[in-house]
Amino acid sequence: MQINVDRNRCEGHGLCEERGPRVFALDDDGELIHRFEGTDVPAEYETEAAAAVAACPVVALRQAGPTR
Numbered sequence: 001m002q003i004n005v006d007r008n009r010c011e012g013h014g015l016c017e018e019r020g021p022r023v024f025a026l027d028d029d030g031e032l033i034h035r036f037e038g039t040d041v042p043a044e045y046e047t048e049a050a051a052a053v054a055a056c057p058v059v060a061l062r063q064a065g066p067t068r
């Protein structure tokens, strides 16, 4: 699966980092770091990636592509 980020929506709440710390992080300026932007999230991280998508309060994260 891939996760797309709408950076215009992201407000830096950091819930995605809390739920999916191996996929998402916030930098020192509160900007979202998506470690697998434009590429597949490794299979072993998919569960936490999906939890992060579900947790984002502003729906800035969207799951794209097939789930294995």
Ligand code: SF4
Binding pocket: 009, 010, 011, 012, 013, 014, 015, 016, 017, 024, 032, 055, 056, 057, 058, 059, 060, 061
């Ligand atoms: S939870 Fe949503 S709004 Fe918050 S940092 Fe992550 S993507 Fe951005």
